[in-house]
Amino acid sequence: xxxxxxxxxxxxxxxxxxxxxxxxxxxxxxxxxxxxxxxxxxxxxxxxxxxxxxxxxxxxxxxxxxxxxxxxxxxxxxxxxxxxxxxxxxxxxxxxxxxxxxxxxxxxxxxxxxxxxxxxxxxxxxxxxxxxxxxxxxxxxxxxxxxxxxxxxxxxxxxxxxxxxxxxxxxxxxxxxxxxxxxxxxxxxxxxxxxxxxxxxxxxxxxxxxxxxxxxxxxxxxxxxxxxxxxxxxxxxxxxxxxxxxxxxxxxxxxxxxxxxxxxxxxxx
Amino acid sequence: xxxxxxxxxxxxxxxxxxxxxxxxxxxxxxxxxxxxxxxxxxxxxxxxxxxxxxxxxxxxxxxxxxxxxxxxxxxxxxxxxxxxxxxxxxxxxxxxxxxxxxxxxxxxxxxxxxxxxxxxxxxxxxxxxxxxxxxxxxxxxxxxxxxxxxxxxxxxxxxxxxxxxxxxxxxxxxxxxxxxxxxxxxxxxxxxxxxxxxxxxxxxxxxxxxxxxxxxxxxxxxxxxxxxxxxxxxxxx
Numbered sequence: 048x049x050x051x052x053x054x055x056x057x058x059x060x061x062x063x064x065x066x067x068x069x070x071x072x073x074x075x076x077x078x079x080x081x082x083x084x085x086x087x088x089x090x091x092x093x094x095x096x097x098x099x100x101x102x103x104x105x106x107x108x109x110x111x112x113x114x115x116x117x118x119x120x121x122x123x124x125x126x127x128x129x130x131x132x133x134x135x136x137x138x139x140x141x142x143x144x145x146x147x148x149x150x151x152x153x154x155x156x157x158x159x160x161x162x163x164x165x166x167x168x169x170x171x172x173x174x175x176x177x178x179x180x181x182x183x184x185x186x187x188x189x190x191x192x193x194x195x196x197x198x199x200x201x202x203x204x205x206x207x208x209x210x211x212x213x214x215x216x217x218x219x220x221x222x223x224x225x226x227x228x229x230x231x232x233x234x235x236x237x238x239x240x241x242x243x244x245x246x247x248x249x250x251x252x253x254x255x256x257x258x259x260x261x262x263x264x265x266x267x268x269x270x271x272x273x274x275x276x277x278x279x280x281x282x283x284x285x286x287x288x289x290x291x292x293x294x295x296x297x298x299x300x301x302x303x304x305x306x307x308x309x310x311x312x313x314x315x316x
Numbered sequence: 317x318x319x320x321x322x323x324x325x326x327x328x329x330x331x332x333x334x335x336x337x338x339x340x341x342x343x344x345x346x347x348x349x350x351x352x353x354x355x356x357x358x359x360x361x362x363x364x365x366x367x368x369x370x371x372x373x374x375x376x377x378x379x380x381x382x383x384x385x386x387x388x389x390x391x392x393x394x395x396x397x398x399x400x401x402x403x404x405x406x407x408x409x410x411x412x413x414x415x416x417x418x419x420x421x422x423x424x425x426x427x428x429x430x431x432x433x434x435x436x437x438x439x440x441x442x443x444x445x446x447x448x449x450x451x452x453x454x455x456x457x458x459x460x461x462x463x464x465x466x467x468x469x470x471x472x473x474x475x476x477x478x479x480x481x482x483x484x485x486x487x488x489x490x491x492x493x494x495x496x497x498x499x500x501x502x503x504x505x506x507x508x509x510x511x512x513x514x515x516x517x518x519x520x521x522x523x524x525x526x527x528x529x530x531x532x533x534x535x536x537x538x539x540x541x542x543x544x545x546x547x548x549x550x551x552x553x
Binding site for chain 1: 473
């Protein structure tokens, strides 16, 4: 078995690439897969913080590429899951420290011993993005249901196609069901109408994500978190399982809860 | 057909302009005449100049670049079989080689077996161009330029751009920016299954889509009527 390399990117910053990488990585490892989460955002290191592994970093990606340490020395084993590893970015250098071929070579070295390599891409469409998609077998694009994020995602879909890494798949992150119901937010169907690529997950806005991110304990561990469930479903879809999409509704007050009881129609929520 | 021998083609990387034969400054002057004739079509374009077997000096190449800059055109390549010329282009930071990629990645284009007969409505200086058919969705940041008419089978997303000398037909949703008749043809039309462009231009006329959210999309045709761009439902005739 050789690992599948999946790059998570978005164009626009702040849509949840790092959170998605961490949570999908955790969820895949919970399924018993051997996973490496690789931080491709050289100079703006974050993935270690979200995974709660910041204090264990000795060597980083750039140290491996420049030969100051062995690959194994830079890989940090997760404190909860034995088959989850982090390969942290350098915080002192910038994007020019890693070339597309360096990352390709690194992934080739990682492939034999793992099932999935998730690369957290830098925002933008420049060097960092180009490097991050170079080794990818598949590209996953994260977007938010807002016009500017979708516009950037569309640009990235085009660039991924041009780089012959397509077709990319899509995660719609931070969907607010209440706003969608009132017609104040783009719905997933509006996003898909523009982007016309396969959907691999919808993650609802969820406070537990923010809290768990700050604590370095990804929401995918949390059985009760709605977003955590969404990330676990994404992981199952990545492994090829056919998982029906959740339907999200905002239950406000007694009536909302009551109507939900009446609407129990067997769809997974 | 025109007499200056200039051939303009759209490619994925931008326009490729093949100059006519004859002395360099004459060929360049002929091209400038084209630029002056339809500045709107060339504005903001990326152009690769195919100079044929000519040997260009650095001064020649710079002259071409400086000329194009005056019309807001970027010279991205000088295409030549001559090694010396390729060297000059590379020195100026341009692409030099004959782009093989062009034939591979280029959108499907109808072959031209014989030149079509000249049509009486068109003035004799206009090239009679066959249409360009593109079978994919144009996404944000992607741009398509063609001297003839353009048909897109797919969507034109917001942030994408089409500039055509002739008509633009979109078998899909048109939400980007489109300019038909960009070389001055007021008779050009734009039609789409869902006509909701960010901005629509025909010849020198400019229109925006209404701000209000549209109900059910219907196929529409936009054309110039008494100096204004109007969109009409396809069925209403």
